Amino acid sequence: MKQWHIFLAFFRVGMLGYGGGPSSIPLVKKEVVEKYKWMDDEEFANVLALGNSLPGPIATKMAGYIGYRVSGIVGMINAVLATIVPTIAIMIILLTFLSSMSEEPWVQGMTQAVVPVVGVMLAVLTYDFLKKAKGGLGWIITIVLAVVSLALIEWAGVHPGILIGVLLVYALVKPDKDVGDEKGQQKEGASS
């Protein structure tokens, strides 16, 4: 019964969450905190904060951890599969159907018309990231980092994974004093 509830909770999250993992967080909270009461508000906030500070897709980290907390490894596997399998199946069926007729002129027209739409979505996402970066770092550092990233990735051919890895290590190693991070949160326990 518990497994069935885990499945239902994350199946609903997966099927109703448009716009990728981050937009499904409120749905996860509704199921986990309000409906099934597996966690209280505070614990959920902690899990979310931790999930955000680790790499990788947020939706599966949340599902996996909460499933694990509620009923061990089986719960974890159940929750992750319920989150992702239904939508992957739909995706494969639709795109396989489309690409099997990719020679048809109307299918090519569809592809062409959708390219600028995706371009707009990415441009908006770019703007969001820049705005958030400005909030945390200020304009000057944001612009310097952006320009340096552009030069390294596009002209020097550096793999973006390496660049991001270097930045992450730098963030860990840099001494704490002159931190330009969000609001003045307490700086305890950061030194080990």
Place this chain on the structure above:
Amino acid sequence: MIYWEIFLAFFIPGIVGYGGGPASIPLVENEVVDRFGWLSVNGFSEMLAMANALPGPIATKMAGYIGYQQAGIPGAFVGVFATVAPSLILMIVLLGILMRFKDSPKVKRMTSLIRPTIAILLGVMAFDFFRTSYVDSGVWQMIGIAVVSFVLMEKLKVHPAFVIVGALGYGAVFLG
């Protein structure tokens, strides 16, 4: 061999992609378009449009579909596993340790320091898409579709799924 390549192509975006699925889109593109050449820019954009129009997490939809396309069901499994497992295992194993440091400026700084880089990656992709569209459909179609979809999604708050379905319909009739 192909399974190893699929694993690598999704393991790297999964492990360096901070900020959830959308932040890993340009990293996935870097692997599957630029490095392994499994999809063209057009093919990738078609896949991304479809992934955006469907519900559910974006990173696993991309991994599942591209893995399937390259090596069938086992390929889909490998792609999804590489995306999900490393970060999930990290999450469960490190929970106790990191819980203590979640307010640490170091952890917050990690997220904010890489944002400009992710923004550049996304911006470059947006530019690639517009260039592809310019080459394939001409400048007026490109600008028209871009402006209309921007107004619909950002100003009128129409759900992206409807805008994409609308664009697909328009393309099938007028660009075919």
